[in-house]
Amino acid sequence: MPELPEVEAARRAIEDNCLGKKITRVIIADDTKVIDGISASDFQNSIIGKTIVSACRKGKNLWLELDSPPFPSFQFGMAGAIYIKGVAVTKYKRSAVKESEEWPSKYSKFFIELDDGLEVSFTDKRRFAKVRLLENPVSVRPISELGPDALLEPMTVDEFATSLAKKKMTIKPLLLDQGYISGIGNWIADEVLYQARIHPLQTASSLSKEQCEALHTSIKEVTLLKTYKTWE
Template sequence: MESLLLILWRHLLAKLLYLLIERERTCGSNSTPHPSLRFQFGMAGAVYIKGVAVTKYKRSAVNDSDEWPSKYSKFFVQLDDGLELSFTDKRRFAKVRLLEDPASKPPISELGPDALLELMTVDELHGSLSKKKIAIKALLLDQSFVSGIGNWIADEVLYQARIHPLQIASSLSRESTATIHKCIEEVISVCG
């Protein structure tokens, strides 16, 4: 039998990958929740196929000499044909949950638009910023405002835009907002 893991729904948002896996057809009731997986990549986790690292990051790396599956394995799949897949998470940020509708439940439902895949237009961004009486850096770090911007990206965006991190978002001109928008696109495209 050939390895097959049927993904019914997937969504990449910020540094998180959400998967909805098909449940076994013999589970009975249609109300049985699907396994919903939240993978946090980068500093937190890595996916491995036995003997092959799919992602490499020093803090996440599993060496060939390490036990299999790793003691840090958060999610492990062994398919009928012997293929083995593991998601390791040494920092313990990943979650595996059984959910009916993952997109409607926190934390996914609380995230703002993804900075890489669905960045607001300049006008939308300016309209949103004009309502916020908070420092621009703090707002950029707020994942419910826009997801996928972490500390170093916010710092780089504001440095490139020549905007002080403590400047109040509502005080930014449309030109400054357009500059921030352009810098977000540029910084994210380089690191994404």
């Protein structure tokens, strides 16, 4: 599934191409499994004519801040992906929509056209994503329950070691717990543990000071490297 690097790449693509532009056309899929808590028509009417002010991310969640609330938010699920027509945006391979398919894709759940003609689509082939319209995304689930973002809000080494000492669970499931650290998924967890030379089944509280420091460094290096490689 998409992890922090893919979602951050999408956020930066929106930031680089869409800020300050007005939404002139909206198409929201009539799919209540993905479009959560609001009708397609109400969603469309709530954002048309508004200007995109910023693109924000925490963990694997992204939202667009408009010039007034409510704001569209995207929980990427298993195969969610952002497309900007004519702009290269890195997507998780299982999310990929072929260039030969129609635009917007039949898998599009959220589509907007901006006042300069640029078009943006959020697609989801597997329908495990959630697209919501929220007054304040950070104040409600799932974002309100997330731990610090692995890339943007890293703990200090001492904070990390202290928190691990209190955890009696094995280390890999702890890293995957989005309420502990947000943004780390299966492949990043495997990579950071491999780089730190820590067995996935070692109990978090049993880690030595040196292991805590190695894991802290590995999380920082892997998330930075994978994010910037994805962006490039």
